[in-house]
């Protein structure tokens with residue numbers, strides 16, 4: 001039986017294997033854990049969709065998400081005010097404030113709160129990960145990369161502002177993300193050692209151990225006969241690493257103990273990979289209008305994806321196992337505190353765009 005996730009352990013902080021196994025013959029996946037109720041990831045919301053608790057006193061994920069999204073959007077708006085040169089600031093704001101699910105900021109804030117930190121302390125890292133994410137979308141859409149013209153329901157940045165400005169807007173967002181963490185943590189009274197550690201975590205996630213690595217292997221793999229191990233490498237680095245950094249940075253600035261931070265890291269690695277598996281399934285099951293970006297792109301460019309290598313049902317089964325494994329990592333924490341991160345994992349599994 002081959003391991004499917006060897007690269008999940010190849011980060012700066014090695015962790016024990018995550019114990020996801022896939023049979024090379026039938027692609028059925030055997031993870032250690034199962035969660036009752038998580039039956040079919042990436043489903044149209046039906047009675048299978050995990051229900052948000054209705055009890056007034058109980059945790060409501062919808063309310064939680066909505067209120068955090070407002071706070072994050074306002075903070076991002078303040079972080080990148082209109083300025084000079086006007087064209088550059090317009091280009092930065094165009095993509096950063098174009099919507100988006102704000103999953104990465106949500107992870108940072110929820111992880112911070114889970115370890116007992118104040119949501120406000122997580123605001124600088126939450127905004128920073130969204131700036132990095134937006135930079136990666138702008139660059140990913142460029143003609144020299146994926147050459148896409150639709151993102152977040154709007155024409156891509158380079159279509160509106162031109163390639164040079166789009167490139168520079170991405171660069172400026174990347175630089176600003178680190179400035180924002182450094183200054184913002186100090187303003188929110190986050191101890192300097194935590195802020196420094198968060199900066200290092202984020203930088204590691206962006207560079208040659210993270211996004212850039214995943215992207216370069218992704219590009220090099222175009223047209224090649226890519227197997228599951230390479231696919232996993234690409235997505236652990238290109239997609240999962242930033243989600244992991246978001247949650248870990250939240251836990252760091254929230255003052256989490258070492259074992260809490262590492263538990264959250266393991267949770268987020270599962271969730272990060274889940275995010276990409278779901279993304280691949282949505283690419284073949286939803287329309288461009290529904291996604292706000294070009295659907296069917298992977299198929300059109302003959303890219304290796306989870307549905308291609310496992311079939312849509314196999315990818316859905318894998319997604320369900322990843323949710324279960326992610327949630328199992330939260331079992332060590334006080335249950336009530338884990339609600340946002342549990343619901344966030346399910347939200348990612350059941351999202352429709």
Ligand code: GRG
Nearest residue numbers: 100101136137139140206211212215238239279
């Ligand atoms: C410049 C150092 C440097 C690195 C950039 C371009 C690049 C290297 C990496 C590409 C990373 C990338 C775009 C990965 C795809 C991740 C993904 C599934 C994005 C979609 O995220 P959502 O669904 O988007 O959260 P919204 O719009 O909701 O925020």
